[in-house]
Amino acid sequence: MNRYPLISAASLLVALALSTACTHAPSAPSTPDSIAAAVADTNRPAADAQRDANRKPVDTLVFAGVHPGEQIGELVPGGGYFTRIFSKAVGPTGHVYALVPPRPANAPANAPDRSAAIRALAADANYPNISVVELTAGKVTTPVPVDMIFTGQNYHDLHNFPGLDIAAFNKSVFDSLKPGGLFIVLDHSAPAGSGVSDTNTLHRIDAASVKTEVMAAGFEFVAGSDILANPADPRTANVFDPSIRGKTDQFILKFRKPKK
DSSP, X not given: OOSOHHHHHHHHHHHHHHHHHHHHOOOOOOOOHXXXXXXXXXXXXXXXXXXXXXXXXHHHHHHHTXXXXXXXXXXXXXXXXXXXXXXXXXXXXXXXXXXXXXXOTTOOTTSOOTTHHHHHHHTOTTOTTEEEEEOXXXXXXXXXXXXXEEEESOGGGGGGSTTOOHXXXXXHHHHHEEEEEEEEEEEEBOOTTOTTTTTTTTSOBOHHHHHHHHHTTTOEEEEEEOTTOOTTOOSXXXXXXXXXXXXXXXXXXXXXXXXX
């Protein structure tokens, strides 16, 4: 005869509950070897690697869904922080198109070439699958339809180019993608409801405005990520302010061009 029937029953229920919880608990997404190796690339500048803790490139590429063999267009890549990582992540069968604005026709002869760093990177033998492509007439045109177009921390600046038609620009991104291709927008967060009013003053934009503009071009919204969120950022300071630089509250939005 069992002297402790209630204890045994309770123990059984607890064990079953724990078993069920373990069975259904969501697992963290694994990091593909191609992405881990790309971020660990020893050819990356030390200054880039030091920024990884704040920029979280592994999580960003996992969210974006970058795979070997993909063709990626990177819009206004700056010094190439993500460009190098994309290059290694897509590998020798993939390609990265660095999409840069052309040098203004009226620029002084001694004005710095803002695309010089990325052109030097494209000439680096360690990254043979990078090409520089100039934006023409305020639109994106890639040599071939691509799997993804990515823009990091500069979508807001589209509103600061005189005469740029945002609707036409986003439609050109749409047209440059393969059916089912992705448009990834990562940018500095502005206060909710502020729209595009802070794009020039604070270099921030309201994520809701980005969604409205991009979806108007025919894109489907897939998902957003808060991996770069920083609740401590009041979102009222210029992103270059020393008090917040490198630690701003940021959002990542993923959009898809319909397959049909």
